[in-house]
Amino acid sequence: MLTRLYGGHVVDPVNGVDGVGDLYFEDGRIVAPPEGRSADVEHDVSGHIVMAGAIDIHSHIAGGGVNTARLLLPEAHRAHRPRPANTPLSTAGWSTFETGRLYAQMGYTTVIEPAVSPHHALHAHLELADIPIIDKGFLTVLGNEDFLLSAFRDGATQDSVVDYIGATLEATRAIGVKCVNAGGVDAFKQNIRHFSLDDVVPEYGLSSREIFQTLQRAVNATKIRHPLHLHMNNLGLPGNVETALATIDSAQGLPLHLAHVQFYAYGTEGKNGFSSAAARFAEKINANKNVTVDVGQVMFADIVTISSDVMKQFNSLPGGRPKKGVIFDGDSNGLGVVPYSYRVSDFFNAVQWAAGLELFLLVDDPMQVFFTTDHPNGAPFTTYPEVFALLMSADKRAQYCSRLPADVLELTNLPALKREYSFYEIATMTRAAPRKLYGFEDRGQLGAGSVADIAVYKPQKDKAAMFRSAAYVFKDGNLVVRDGKVSHYTKGRTLRVRPEYDRKINSRLDKYYDGLYGLPRSMFEVQDAALPNADAFAEVPCRS
Amino acid sequence: MSNATLDGKSISSEDAYEKAAEILQAANFPLVAGLGADVAGAQAAILLAERLRGAFDHLASRDSLADLEVVRSAGIFVTTPNEARVRADLVLLVGPGLTGYWPAIFDRLALDKETVHGGKTKRRVLWVGAKRGEAKIEGVEVETIPATEAELPGVLAALRARVGGRPVTLPAAAAKKLDAAAEALKSARFGVAVWSAAGLDSLMVEMLQGMITELNATTRFTGVPIGGRGNATGVLQTSAWMTGFPPRTGFGRGYPEHDTWRFEASRLVESGEADAALWISAYSGEAPPWEDVDIPLITLGPPGSAPKHGLFIAVGKPGENYDAVEFAQETSSMVLRRASAPAGLPTVAEAIAAISAKFSEDLPC
Numbered sequence: 001m002l003t004r005l006y007g008g009h010v011v012d013p014v015n016g017v018d019g020v021g022d023l024y025f026e027d028g029r030i031v032a033p034p035e036g037r038s039a040d041v042e043h044d045v046s047g048h049i050v051m052a053g054a055i056d057i058h059s060h061i062a063g064g065g066v067n068t069a070r071l072l073l074p075e076a077h078r079a080h081r082p083r084p085a086n087t088p089l090s091t092a093g094w095s096t097f098e099t100g101r102l103y104a105q106m107g108y109t110t111v112i113e114p115a116v117s118p119h120h121a122l123h124a125h126l127e128l129a130d131i132p133i134i135d136k137g138f139l140t141v142l143g144n145e146d147f148l149l150s151a152f153r154d155g156a157t158q159d160s161v162v163d164y165i166g167a168t169l170e171a172t173r174a175i176g177v178k179c180v181n182a183g184g185v186d187a188f189k190q191n192i193r194h195f196s197l198d199d200v201v202p203e204y205g206l207s208s209r210e211i212f213q214t215l216q217r218a219v220n221a222t223k224i225r226h227p228l229h230l231h232m233n234n235l236g237l238p239g240n241v242e243t244a245l246a247t248i249d250s251a252q253g254l255p256l257h258l259a260h261v262q263f264y265a266y267g268t269e270g271k272n273g274f275s276s277a278a279a280r281f282a283e284k285i286n287a288n289k290n291v292t293v294d295v296g297q298v299m300f301a302d303i304v305t306i307s308s309d310v311m312k313q314f315n316s317l318p319g320g321r322p323k324k325g326v327i328f329d330g331d332s333n334g335l336g337v338v339p340y341s342y343r344v345s346d347f348f349n350a351v352q353w354a355a356g357l358e359l360f361l362l363v364d365d366p367m368q369v370f371f372t373t374d375h376p377n378g379a380p381f382t383t384y385p386e387v388f389a390l391l392m393s394a395d396k397r398a399q400y401c402s403r404l405p406a407d408v409l410e411l412t413n414l415p416a417l418k419r420e421y422s423f424y425e426i427a428t429m430t431r432a433a434p435r436k437l438y439g440f441e442d443r444g445q446l447g448a449g450s451v452a453d454i455a456v457y458k459p460q461k462d463k464a465a466m467f468r469s470a471a472y473v474f475k476d477g478n479l480v481v482r483d484g485k486v487s488h489y490t491k492g493r494t495l496r497v498r499p500e501y502d503r504k505i506n507s508r509l510d511k512y513y514d515g516l517y518g519l520p521r522s523m524f525e526v527q528d529a530a531l532p533n534a535d536a537f538a539e540v541p542c543r544s
Numbered sequence: 545m546s547n548a549t550l551d552g553k554s555i556s557s558e559d560a561y562e563k564a565a566e567i568l569q570a571a572n573f574p575l576v577a578g579l580g581a582d583v584a585g586a587q588a589a590i591l592l593a594e595r596l597r598g599a600f601d602h603l604a605s606r607d608s609l610a611d612l613e614v615v616r617s618a619g620i621f622v623t624t625p626n627e628a629r630v631r632a633d634l635v636l637l638v639g640p641g642l643t644g645y646w647p648a649i650f651d652r653l654a655l656d657k658e659t660v661h662g663g664k665t666k667r668r669v670l671w672v673g674a675k676r677g678e679a680k681i682e683g684v685e686v687e688t689i690p691a692t693e694a695e696l697p698g699v700l701a702a703l704r705a706r707v708g709g710r711p712v713t714l715p716a717a718a719a720k721k722l723d724a725a726a727e728a729l730k731s732a733r734f735g736v737a738v739w740s741a742a743g744l745d746s747l748m749v750e751m752l753q754g755m756i757t758e759l760n761a762t763t764r765f766t767g768v769p770i771g772g773r774g775n776a777t778g779v780l781q782t783s784a785w786m787t788g789f790p791p792r793t794g795f796g797r798g799y800p801e802h803d804t805w806r807f808e809a810s811r812l813v814e815s816g817e818a819d820a821a822l823w824i825s826a827y828s829g830e831a832p833p834w835e836d837v838d839i840p841l842i843t844l845g846p847p848g849s850a851p852k853h854g855l856f857i858a859v860g861k862p863g864e865n866y867d868a869v870e871f872a873q874e875t876s877s878m879v880l881r882r883a884s885a886p887a888g889l890p891t892v893a894e895a896i897a898a899i900s901a902k903f904s905e906d907l908p909c
Contacts (some may be wrong), residue, residue, distance in 0.1 A: 062785075064877075070784045072616055074802055077788050094788040119624075122869065123878040126583060127785045146630075146661060189631060189734060190662050191764045203661070314760070317619070324619040329766050331626045331875075516660065517626050518652075523879050529867045530880035532584065 002026045003477065004039035007046030008456060011423045013432040014052075014445030018424050023050060025452035028476040032448040045456050048471055051427045052446050053109025053453030055434035058229075058259055058294050059375040061099050062113045062131065062138070063124035065306040068326050068337045069376070070094050073304055076339075100132035101486050102382055107455025107470040110434075110443060110495070113138040114178055114229065114259065115308045117333040118145075119524045121172035128494050129532050133480050135443075135453075137495035137540075139229050140172045141308050143179035143215050144186045145332030147512055149204040152214050159502070161218040166501025167509060169224070171525040173496045175438065175540060176226035177219050178259070180308040181233055182211035185334040188311035195311060196233050197246050208233055209250050220254050222499040223542040225439020227255035227292075232264055235312045239268040241277035248288050257437065260296025260374035261285075262356035274348055275411040276355035282362030285369070292437060293363070294370035297356035297387050299379035300344045306377060310334025342379070350404040352378075354412035360391055361417045366428040367436065385467035391421040392463050438495075439540055452477035493538040500542075547858035547889060549850045557898075560857050564822070564842045565902035567855070571820035571840070573796060574598035577809035577832065578844075580774030580825040582868035583878065585892025586782045589824060592896055595907065599794035599818070600783075601809035603830060604772030608780045609804055610741035611769050612790055614750045621756045621766040623736060624876040625652050628768050630660040634732035637671040637686075638739040638752060639696060640678065645740040646770045652874050653738070653768075656683030662734055670725055672699060689725055697748050703729075704755035729759055740770035771873055774827050775862070778871030778878065810834045825849070826859050826892050844895050860889035 005023045012018075024031050024039065060066050070077070077094035103111055116124040116138045128136045142148060142165070151161060165177060183206060184195035190202050197209045216228040232247050234240040244264040248256075258264075267277035285293055302321075307313050310327060313336020317325050325338035342349040356378070363369040373379040373387065390396050394417070401415055409415055421429075435444025442451050456472040469484025480488050513521035528534035548560030555563075568574050576593040579586055579602040593600040602608065614620055628635065635655060642649055650656075658664050671679045673691040680686065691699035699722075702712045706726035712719060729735055737752055744752075752767070759765035771777035780790050787793055789802035805811065812818040813834040820840040823832050829849025832841070841854035846865075850856035862868035863881025868891070872879040890898065 067781055067784045070788050071612060071780070071790060072619075074616060074789060096785045098788075119626075119875065120877050122880070123781065126782075126869070126878065130587075130785060189627075189764060191733065203663075320619075324615075324617065326615060326619060327621045327760075327766070329621075329623040329627055329764075331624050516630060518629075518654070519626075519874065523872070523875060524877070527880050529882070530869050530878075532587075 001041060002034065002037060002039045003041045003043070005043050005045045005050060005454070005456065007044055008048045008050035010050045010446060011427045012052065012446040013424055013428040014435065015447050017446070023446060023454065025454070025474070025477050028452055030446055030448055030450045030452050043472065045472065047458070049423055049457045049459055050446070051107070051455050051457070052431045052444055052450070053455050053473065053475065054107050054430040055440070055444055056103070056108055056111040056372065056381065057370050057434045057437055058114040058372045059111050059381055060113060060115065060306045060377070061111055061136070061375070062096065062127035063116050064120045065115065065335050065337060067127070068335070069304045069306055072324065072326055072337055073339055076302065076304070096127050096130035097132060100134050100492070104133040104473055104475070104481050104486055105469060105484055106384060106467060107457065107473050108134060109453035109455070109473070109475050110135045112136065112175060112438070115139060115141050115180065116172065116174065117141050117308065117330050117335070118168055118172050119331045119333070121174070121524070121526050122530055125173065125494065125526055125531060129536065131492070132489045133475055133486070133492055135492040135495055137175035139176045139178040140168055140174035141178050141180055141333055142168065143182045143211055144184070144334070146516070147509070148215070149183070149186065149201065149206060149211070152206055152211060153204045158218055158221055160505065161214070162221050163501040163505035165218055165222050166499045167505050169497055169499060173494070173526045173537065175495050175497055176224060176229060177215070178229040178231065179212055179215055180231040181311060182208045182215070184208060184233060184311050185308065186332070188314065188334065189329055193311065193315065197243055197250070213250060213252060216252065216254055216256055222501070224497045224499050225540065225543060226437060227257050229257045229259055231259045231309060235263045235309055236316070238266050238274045240264050240266050241281050244281055245284050248284050248291050251288065251291055253290055256291050258291060258293045260372060260378065261293040262296045262298060262352060262359060262378065265355040265359060266351070270407065270411045272347055274351060276351055276358060276413070278355045278358035279362060279413050282359055285363050289368070292368050292370065293359070294372040295356050295359050296372055296374035296378045297360070298342050298349065298352040299373065299383045299386065300342050300349065300353065301379050301383060302341045303376050303379060304337060304339045306337050308333060308335055310336045312336070313338050344403050345405065347405050347408060350408040351411060354404070354408060354414040357390060357397065358412060358414050358417065361419045366425045367433045369429065370433060370437070371429045385464040388426060388467045389463040391426070394418045394420055439543070441541060491533065491536065493536050495538055495540050497540050497542060547847060549856045551854065552850065552852050557857070560855060561898045562902050563855055564857065564899045567820050567840045567842060568596055568822065568899070569903055569907060571596070571598070573818050574820040574822065575809060575812050575818035576600040576822045576824070578603045578824040578830070579779050579791060580827045580830065581779065581892040582775060582862035582870050583778055583782050584869065585824065585826065585862065585896070586779045587786065588893040588896040590783060590786050592822070592900060594795045597795045597798065599796070599807045599812060600791055601807060602776055602779050602791040603774050603825060604742070604776035605791050605808070607742040607772035608776045608790065609792070610744065610746045611749055612780070613746040614753055618750055618753065620753050621760065623766040623768060625768055625874055628736040629654045631662050631734045632667060632736040633659050633662070633665050634668045634670070634728060634735040636729065636735060636737040637669065637674070638700070638737055639673050639743040640675040640693065641743055642738065642740060642770065645742055646873055648874065649738070649770070650681050655681055668728055668732070670728060672696070672703065687725070689721065697751065700748055700751045704751055704758070707755050708758050729765065730763065732763060732765060735759065735763070735765040737765070737767040738770065739767065742770070742772060771871060774825065774830070775870045778869070781871065781878070813837050813839055824892060826862055844892060847889070857895055858889055859892050859895050860887050862892070865889055866891050
């Protein structure tokens with residue numbers, strides 16, 4: 001069935017398109033305008049903006065962390081609407097089902113969960129399989145496990161580390177590698193409470209810097225497209241911009257992705273010893289093209305922080321809002337879940353909010369800065385439309401600024417920044433740049449051959465309203481959203497990578513598991529028989 | 545031979561599914577309970593409860609909720625058996641009967657072996673409130689802190705007080721023993737408390753976790769909970785991602801509502817609020833907890849567990865008769881259990897699908 005969207009303003013940065021034109025798709029793929037055939041279905045989208053489906057590169061949507069947060073905060077997600085017919089579990093407040101529905105309604109069609117401990121991969125896949133409509137994938141978390149740290153300490157060859165990463169990606173069916181507070185999670189188990197770039201993990205004699213650098217080189221050598229995704233040390237602490245700048249200086253000229261950098265954009269100026277250092281940070285990012293960042297924007301809302309940086313989460317417990325939390329020392333990994341509430345009247349929260357927007361506005365190239373709230377850590381993903389509106393309007397930012405504590409405005413450059421994002425830049429940041437960051441060949445653009453994941457928005461004065469309710473969303477060519485409401489539920493794919501590696505590593509790993517845990521390693525592998533839809537996987541190609 | 549019975553008499557599977565669908569569809573507020581099932585079975589059961597606008601509960605909810613009440617009111621420190629095995633230089637066993645709840649506990653935690661990470665040392669093992677004669681572990685010197693079941697809450701409170709340096713009113717000998725234990729806990733590098741909520745109540749778990757929080761002011765201390773029977777933790781997790789809530793959740797108003805009192809299975813049946821029940825106990829064939837109530841009942845259980853009354857449909861044992869995903873105590877994670885003795889019996893999910901296939905079309909899907 002050939003479908004034609006006609007008359008819309010197509011915004012497709014990958015192909016340099018920014019103007020009125022028609023779009024054709026058939027059998028789930030975008031096709032070139034066919035000659036001598038008329039479309040079977042036509043949609044008049046004149047006056048609308050047409051983009052590829054949006055891609056979220058970092059959002060905690062599935063796995064043990066999110067599920068713990070659900071159980072920790074039953075008061076936070078009461079449902080309140082009766083269920084319409086024919087949509088099972090469509091009314092649960094915070095569920096896998098709701099995650100797919102709400103993302104789709106905003107025109108998002110691919111979302112990456114950024115932190116899954118290898119031993120909890122199956123749980124994450126079970127949740128992902130239950131999220132309707134969107135495609136998804138996850139990053140597996142490495143860099144605090146004894147196997148790897150011992151290998152680094154003992155001077156293992158890069159090839160053997162590459163094999164280990166390959167085997168782990170295979171066993172967990174992940175799309176890339178994340179490293180969280182490199183070495184710090186292990187150090188916390190040894191009662192270390194603060195861990196910076198040059199602090200050394202006891203027993204291994206490795207600094208955080210050495211760990212992430214060695215891992216960064218090895219990830220690069222696997223030929224997977226996504227560079228090491230790094231959660232740096234000292235998240236949230238005053239003056240931590242120094243850590244961030246030093247990390248960029250240590251990036252070896254190789255690709256490196258720094259996660260939720262707003263949480264590292266802090267100086268120590270002012271009477272509270274806490275200020276925005278976003279300007280310095282942005283300058284550094286602009287000067288280092290091998291580095292990409294996502295912002296982790298804070299919005300004023302009740303949230304819950306979910307992080308594998310268990311040291312940081314433990315230190316956050318006393319400030320929890322409400323004061324409760326889960327601290328999990330996992331297998332060679334960690335997890336902390338602590339609720340919080342960002343308040344416009346809170347000096348620190350207001351600085352955080354401003355610092356995030358400064359980063360968005362001061363990083364020149366929207367290919368280098370990614371749109372995230374580190375859902376749900378900075379804000380729920382449902383606040384994205386409001387953040388888009390803030391990026392697109394200096395007036396709207398001024399309105400917000402008028403509500404901030406006066407002393408905050410003295411410690412940020414935000415009021416002076418008049419830049420306003422265009423639709424083209426928004427599309428670059430949420431479509432073209434994620435496509436490049438994850439090495440997707442089949443999405444993030446509207447050229448022929450791409451999957452027909454398409455979001456159509458009706459321009460309005462209220463940009464937030466426009467992005468909150470897409471006029472049409474097509475997933476694999478199926479109309480799934482009409483006028484901001486899901487009209488048709490589909491099952492998405494789970495995206496993974498499968499780099500080449502020497503399978504000899506498997507017998508070494510089997511022995512290691514047997515010796516250390518007295519358990520077969522296969523217990524932790526994600527196997528087809530465990531999955532409700534084992535054929536839902538799609539492979540993202542590696543570099544050749 | 546058919547694997548289904550009605551009031552103890554064999555009937556065909558087809559008739560059984562038909563009859564089950566009739567019972568459930570005729571009910572105003574059906575209950576899906578037991579839920580002793582693998583993840584796929586639990587998913588099917590919860591979807592069924594929603595479709596019927598009924599409620600669901602798990603047979604070991606009491607135990608899951610004893611821990612969960614602490615999580616959601618105060619918070620919790622937890623680790624995995626693996627991490628305890630390689631790292632715990634001190635293990636505090638809490639309450640009687642732990643091997644009953646987790647037979648492999650001592651072997652899995654390798655209490656008789658040295659730690660591997662964080663330094664290689666022999667472990668100290670303390671047991672508070674062990675049953676008489678129970679605190680004997682081969683190759684391990686167990687230090688006991690005696691407490692009967694009735695005394696256990698008070699002893700835990702006193703231990704926590706001494707960890708925090710607060711006074712207790714105990715005879716000198718008892719206080720001295722507690723002080724020594726408190727000192728041991730505080731000098732642990734990575735201490736791990738192990739408990740089963742099945743043997744404690746929420747306040748005791750909260751007391752224990754409060755103590756762990758205080759210990760973390762100066763050292764590292766955490767816990768390993770022993771989960772409830774019948775894949776209670778796996779079903780809890782599944783329920784959470786599907787509905788946002790743990791079991792004891794109802795859909796009567798068309799959206800999930802969680803209430804630990806309102807949607808408790810026995811209360812729903814005994815009060816007459818539920819007017820039909822699907823009881824699932826695929827692991828063990830455990831019978832429903834309610835008594836002397838004549839409610840239309842469908843039971844899914846392993847062969848041989850048919851009750852005298854009501855409709856029974858035999859299903860396989862998860863992980864034994866069919867490949868199944870469940871929460872593993874030994875790893876604190878979801879795992880695939882390969883069938884060790886495959887049998888031609890339906891899985892829980894298949895049985896529910898077969899029942900659902902017999903619903904008339906006016907029921908939403």
